[in-house]
Amino acid sequence: IDPRQHTLTVHGVMDRPLTFTMEDLKRLPSVTRLHFIECAGNRSTPRAKTVQESHGMTSCAEWTGVLLSTLLKECGVKSGASWFVAEGAEEVKGASSMPLAKAMDDVLVAYGMNGEPLRPQQGFPLRLLVPGFEGIFSTKYLRRVKLVDRYYMNYNDYGHLQKDAKEAALGYQVGPKSVITRPSAGQQLSGKGFYEISGLAWSGGGAIRRVEVSTDDGKHWMDAEIKAIPQRMAHSQVFQRAPGRGSGAGQHHSAVADRQRWERAEWARIGFSRVCCSSGECSWERPCWRSRRPHMVSDARRPQRNSARWIFPSVLTERNFRRAAARPRKARSSLRARGALAAMARTGPEAARPS
CATH class of the missing domain: 2.60.40.650 (Immunoglobulin-like)
Known part of the structure; x- marks a missing residue:
């Protein structure tokens, strides 16, 4: 992406839609903050043997950019707006809908990382940074932000299609x-x-x-x-x-x-x-x-x-499985543990470990 040609369009339920160039954004008041980004899949699986395998999809960096709330105030948000959608320039677009309250709080339109311009793999020239939310919401190659008056369904929201919009938003934030x-x-x-x-x-x-x-x-x-x-x-x-x-x-x-x-x-x-x-x-x-x-x-x-x-x-030890098998109120997991325990009794602990 050529940064001299790249623009960010902010439109939707607002008084005056605006388009910002990279020079326009860098002339606005900037902030620098330390935040982590974590993929929703950054968690352990039965196959994970090291910390890198189980938790390698998170990082923490110093981000520089302009607050999204600054841009929205320039455009004039109408009273009917309640959600916003961010879209990237890549083919998948990475569009995600988020509550407007988050946009007016700490969402950052970032153009710098650790004291230098964003690298291509980090979303050069612009990236939306949504502190505390799952990494999928920090859209790379940001080109458009749209304010809407309802929960905006898109490809990345398929997991919440059967849920209320407010209930779906509760799952965006990364827990402790x-x-x-x-x-x-x-x-x-x-x-x-x-x-x-x-x-x-x-x-x-x-x-x-x-x-x-x-x-x-x-x-x-x-x-x-x-x-x-x-x-x-x-x-x-x-x-x-x-x-x-x-x-x-x-x-x-x-x-x-x-x-x-x-x-x-x-x-x-x-x-x-x-x-x-x-x-x-x-x-x-x-x-x-x-x-x-x-x-x-x-x-x-x-x-x-x-x-x-x-x-x-x-x-994986026999003691672990005996303890799990003895726990009440966990019929399904206990049956699984007893099955593994039986396998251990026949061929040893290695046989009970999942392949």
Whole structure:
């Protein structure tokens, strides 16, 4: 795309539609902010063996651009507008409908990243940045923004066709999540002693307030240290020195400052996954292979409070399966666990692991 020819058109339910060139946008007041982008598919699967495989589709960068609210105020928003649609220049267009309230808050029309112009793979010359929302809403190669008076159905909204518009919008925001990056999943500690547990925590709804770590299967919890001042909708680095026994599972738990209540949710012990699933909106009562998306879980219970917890490195053992099989009120998952346990009894733990 030639930046000298590229334009951004803002139109729809407004007083005066306008078209901005790159020079026009760079003459407007700019802001620089630190935000993460995360793909909706950035979560663990039974096949994920490393952090890169389970959580490699997220990044945090310094973005520079003009607030979308600045452009909308120039155009004059009419009272009937309630949603907006962003469209890119690529063939698929990447159109997505979002609430107008989000556009008037912190949505950024970005032309810079980490102190330099956007790179082609990041959406050069313009990219919409929607802090805290799933990455699919941060449209690359932005060329058009349209204000509409109703929920605008498009290709990317197929998952919400049977839902109310307001209900569908609740799934846009990324919930509190965390991941342990060291020790890495699958790594076996050499022996007894103190080890530094480090990782990342983030949320689409605010800044990380507190992180807890457990190294004894959730019996005792320690507050982890959060490096620097947590930023809203940005990755926060956390670490904790803890005694290690050479093997076993550790857990990670995080919360955001926007949430008033703090309590741990009940989590199932998932033996099939070396890197456990997590979501800020759901706590799994059944193994992760039953979930489709973090905010579209068919066999999960709503928690008392948004939270995220991780298990590392989860090793498939007979103890894990016996514990799962003994849990009440989980008939389907228990049957699956008993079936795996029977397979283990015949041929050993490796036979029960999914291929």
